[in-house]
Amino acid sequence: MSTYAIQQHFPRASKLAYGCMGLGGSWENNELASTDKYQAQSIIETALTNGINFFDHADIYTLGKAERVFGQVLIEQPTLRDQMIIQSKCGIRFDDESGPGRYDFSSKWIEESVDGILSRLNIETLDILQLHRPDPLMNIEEVAPSFEKLQASGKVKHFGASNMNHHQIAYLQSAIKTPIVANQIEISLKQLGWLEHGVLAGNPNGEHGNFTPGTLEYCQLNNIQIQAWGSLAQGLFSGRDNSSEAHHIQATSTLVNKLAEQYQSNPDAIVLAWLMRHPANIQPVIGTTNIERIKRCVAALEVNLSREDWYKLYVSARGNALP
Structure with missing residues (x-):
């Protein structure tokens, strides 16, 4: 795959996405503060100025406030x-009077959720709607008509998945006419399951992994953009105190800093460049609310790690030599 899959649908899509989970203040039912709006505006402007035009939301982020504060910025600056x-x-x-915390892909919930998303964001059309986590009770004969209805009405352009393996995506795709365009999963220099299942194929050491083999390959074959949430590993290798972590984590942090100097870049950029070096053309989703760190992340686009340096990071982060 020579280009990012998402660029087939959105040619101008940035190779980095900004994850909006940190917008809107706390995860409590309180009103948005003026500081929340100022933060959102500053982050949006910083992202756009630095070439990041892809914004990732979820209806649950800060209990809907992430979308609401984003929408407030768009009300004042609609041209954005x-x-x-x-x-x-x-x-x-979430847990409520009707039941425990759960997943719901019923047509009623999907359609009501989209209306809520559009209202909070103050937009008429959502570019991509993703189903957030696999619902064991998903009925594809119920999901498909909802997708068709949402697309026909102009409320949603494209659809994607989040935290799904390739079997679940293929099953969903079998019922819908429009192609699934993205799958967002946890991928980072710390969360290595996406690599380990392939490397440990036929090796007993790989039997306990929780990343279904073939997901990356399926997405590549079907032009589904792989998006990486948790891509910065919460700063584990790029500045967060890791003095209590295992030796191989500390060693990997040291290596990241060494490579940052070697490539005349910075640790955050190296962590992201390692993901982007993979031929699947992974689109990292960064969620930092630190303006300067957003700028540092963009530097990843200028880093092209050598094969040897990529493997140095991989082997160091896994804590053991390859089999």
């Missing part, structure tokens, strides 16, 4: 919408 690609997710329901 034309510069953006906006995706959001639905399907996660």
Whole structure:
């Protein structure tokens, strides 16, 4: 795959996405503060100025406040919408009077969720809607008509998945006419399951992994953009205190800093460049609310790690030599 899959649908889509989970203040039912709006505006402007035009939401982020504060910025600066690609997710329901925390891909919940997303974001069309986590009770004969209805009405352009393996995506795709365009999963220099299942094929050491073999390959074959949430590993290798972590984590942090000097870049950029060096053309989703760190992340686009340096990081992060 020579280009990013998402660019087939959105040619101007940035190779980095900004994850909006940190917008809107706390995860409590309180009103948005003026500081929340100022933060959102500053982050949006910084992202766009530095070439990041892809924004990732979910209806649950800060209990809907992430979308609401983003929407407030768009109300005051409506021309920004034309510069953006906006995706959001639905399907996660919190504990309430009706039941425990659960997943819901019923047509009623999907359609109501999209209406809520559009209202909070103050937009008419969502570029991508992702189903947030696999719902064991998903009925594809119910999901498919909802997708068709949402697309026909102009409320959603494209659809994607989040935290799904390739079997689940293929099953969903079998019922819908429009192609699934993205799958967002946890991928980072710390979360290595996406690599380990392939490297440990036929090796007993790989039997306990929780990343279904073939997911990356399926997405590549079917032009599904792989998006990486948790891509910065919460700063584990790029500045966070890791003095209590295992030796191989500390050693990997040291290596990241060494490579940052070697490539005349910075540790955050190296961590992201390692992901982007993979031929699947992974689109990292960064969620930092630190303005300067957003700028540092963009430097990843200028780093092309050698094969040897990529493997140095991989072997160091896994803590053991390859089999």
